């Protein structure tokens with residue numbers, strides 16, 4: 001189940017998920033990892049070199065009282081600081097690239113897994129919440145991975161490199177640092193302004209990220225019945241790439257600040273070498289003060305502080321990593337082992353003693369048995385909540401029956417290849433779902449290889465032609481998020497056109513014309529005669545209009561069949577049915 005994630009796991013759980021993350025990600029990121037280890041060694045080596053250079057300064061410049069050596073040493077110190085800054089920058093960028101690589105691939109994997117999940121797992125879930133989890137888990141896994149493979153190593157190595165350095169602090173350093181503070185502040189505020197302007201775009205991109213992701217998830221039935229998983233995955237992949245690129249450029253800029261200050265510090269040391277040498281030679285200053293200044297700069301306090309900070313962060317990230325593996329590991333309850341593929345042409349649809357329950361106690365459907373002949377037009381009626389949509393969910397295999405079986409052409413649905421089943425059926429569900437895109441794109445989702453004539457035929461079939469003619473951009477009008485730019489009835493008709501273009505053998509309309517006016521509904525019902533005979537039609541409705549067109553009417557009452565006959569016959573002989581449609585007469 002998607003929602004049963006562990007909130008407070010024990011440490012063993014964290015260690016296991018950390019190990020699994022490493023197993024998962026080490027191999028595919030080995031090049032980047034090798035580079036980052038090279039960079040972090042560079043950072044530690046040059047940090048230590050900077051500390052070690054104090055000896056050179058004291059001995060060569062002060063003890064020897066050599067003004068020429070002072071320039072040379074100054075050059076070396078500045079050089080070391082520059083190299084350290086370069087390595088630090090490279091190391092930070094490689095850390096970010098590692099985080100990003102792990103986080104992006106985890107997010108893509110999680111999303112793909114979730115879209116392929118059983119419909120039952122989405123019940124009661126908020127799509128946005130799920131999206132937020134995917135984001136959080138992905139980012140956390142990236143963090144955990146980079147803390148283990150780089151950050152901790154960097155700080156530990158730096159600490160080891162600095163371990164032997166034993167010096168004392170000096171006020172000179174503080175004074176000199178205050179001199180360059182205005183320069184640092186100026187540069188930092190310039191960089192943060194740049195970051196802020198990019199961050200504004202980041203918010204938009206992240207909004208789009210959630211919108212695109214939740215769009216497909218809230219329309220998961222449509223996605224599944226039209227095999228649009230790949231399309232959703234592609235759209236999501238694009239959004240996550242854009243967002244991550246944006247975040248990457250922010251971090252690339254903000255990462256300049258640390259190394260920049262380090263380098264300015266190096267400049268201060270260099271300047272101070274010359275200044276102090278001059279002081280020592282002309283004013284008799286002691287070498288001790290000089291050495292102390294440099295060590296103050298190289299205190300090993302920072303790495304220790306960072307290691308403890310990363311440790312806490314790692315624990316948090318590993319919990320989320322564990323949760324993400326729970327989603328990746330969750331098995332689909334419905335079997336996918338069906339192998340029967342030859343479902344061409346209409347076939348008998350049969351329910352044999354089918355019962356179904358959502359919660360294990362109340363049967364939503366009870367001992368349902370009936371069969372529908374190929375090419376028949378059957379209307380399904382019953383009070384709201386009588387189980388009509390559930391019946392359809394079973395045909396779509398969104399769920400499997402608790403007992404009994406549903407079969408097509410004599411094959412149990414569970415034995416039929418899922419892809420073939422989806423190809424066989426075109427569903428317009430009760431809550432029509434449209435992707436944010438044009439009317440044409442949405443219709444095309446029913447059949448990506450459809451030619452223009454087929455699209456026109458489908459729009460005529462769905463009585464959408466006049467609507468399109470009145471729109472400024474015609475069929476290329478944007479429908480908005482889940483069709484919000486269209487009226488309820490227009491949206492339903494786009495859904496009907498999308499189903500029609502599929503050229504299915506079984507059409508299922510679940511209150512697909514409920515928002516339509518009587519005239520348009522009649523027109524569409526009349527058009528059914530074009531597909532009837534070649535395809536079976538199941539039409540769920542609350543209105544009597546459709547019943548005149550139907551060959552037979554399946555009447556459900558509280559999850560049981562209360563009648564299955566022609567409209568006339570039911571009106572004549574079935575009291576309950578007569579009551580339900582008393583206004584229609």
Ligand SMILES: Nc1ncnc2c1ncn2[C@@H]1O[C@H](COP(=O)(O)OP(=O)(O)OP(=O)(O)O)[C@@H](O)[C@H]1O
Pocket residue numbers: 123358359364382383384385386387388389390391430
């Ligand atoms: N996820 C669920 N968990 C528990 N019960 C559910 C769930 N979904 C539906 N039900 C219950 O199943 C019963 C049948 O629902 P169904 O949607 O099949 O009715 P319906 O005949 O299509 O109604 P309507 O005409 O209003 O669309 C209802 O009583 C409903 O409350």
Ligand SMILES: [Mg+2]
Pocket residue numbers: 388389390430510
């Ligand atoms: Mg319903």
